Amino acid sequence: MNFTEALQRAAADYGLTLSEEQQQQFIRYYELLIEWNKKINLTAITGPCDVAVKHIIDSLSCYDKTLFLPHAKVIDVGTGAGFPGIPLKIWRPDLKLTLLDSLNKRLIYLKEVVDQLGLKQVTIVHSRAEDGAHDRELREKFSVVTSRAVARMTVLTELCLPLVCTGGHFLALKGKDTFNEVEAAKKAIRILGGEVISIRPVHLPGLNDERNIVIIKKLRPSPSHYPRRPAMIEKKPL
Structure with missing residues (x-):
């Protein structure tokens, strides 16, 4: 089966x-993913069916029209190969999307x-x-x-919640052990001004x-001294 x-x-x-336009955009996205994956490490998932389900549909699984309002400002943190940001943008072209990543090769x-x-x-x-979470152009702007x-x-809570504006939402796409992770992060979520609304199975x-x-x-706004440095977040989680 082809892509x-x-x-x-x-x-x-x-x-x-x-x-038809969305299909063509996803097809070209897949072609570029495979082409560039030969030069830089983007993903271990390259089969047509696997990319379609585990990357494209998985990315779109976080979409909720009640959260993604018209022309919403969205930032994808640690976007890597562009998931879920690029599929969300293809699905909703009106979104104002920011892709944030630390590796320049991926950004090219x-x-x-x-x-x-x-x-x-x-x-x-x-x-x-x-x-990025301490950058005034990004902090609490999404x-x-x-x-x-x-x-x-x-870790994610401390890195991402400071980027969310008051009244906005942080969506974490997680795998197994989600409920234990959320339980462990409850204090951090509260300190950083958030509240868990739901954990939706996919x-x-x-x-x-x-x-x-x-x-x-x-x-409410996150305290200004968060997020801390990664070593401190790992060593002394909130």
Whole structure:
């Protein structure tokens, strides 16, 4: 099965209807992912069916129209190969998307993706998450912050919640052990001004592994001295 067929089947099985333009953008995205993966380490998942389900549909699984309001400002922290940020942008072209990553080689790749797919209102930021969260241009400027497979919730919370504006949401795409991770991070979530709204299970087509979307609402500003340096976050989690 080629990627076009795999994408169409995965989208239909998940209940999504892609326009012709969206399909063509996802196909070109896949081609660029495979091409660049030969030069830099982007992903271990390269098969057409696996990319369609485990990258594209998995990224779109965090979409909720009640959270992604029209023209919402969204930042994808530790975006890597562009997941979930790029699929969300293809699905909702009106989103004002920022992609944040610490590796410049990945950002060069992402710029080519953005240019070749014709995506507008996409900003690419070269920064570590803990530095970006202290940048006045980024701190508490986003109504939605996403992060996928980056770190444990105790760490993610401290890195990501300072980027969320009051009233906005942090969406963490997590795998197994989500509930234990969230329990361990409850104190950090409270200190940083958030509250867990829900932990939504995700069932991807053809897969039985555990996946969840943790939805945290930002109730008040985060204390200015957070996030701390990564070594301190690891050594002394909140």
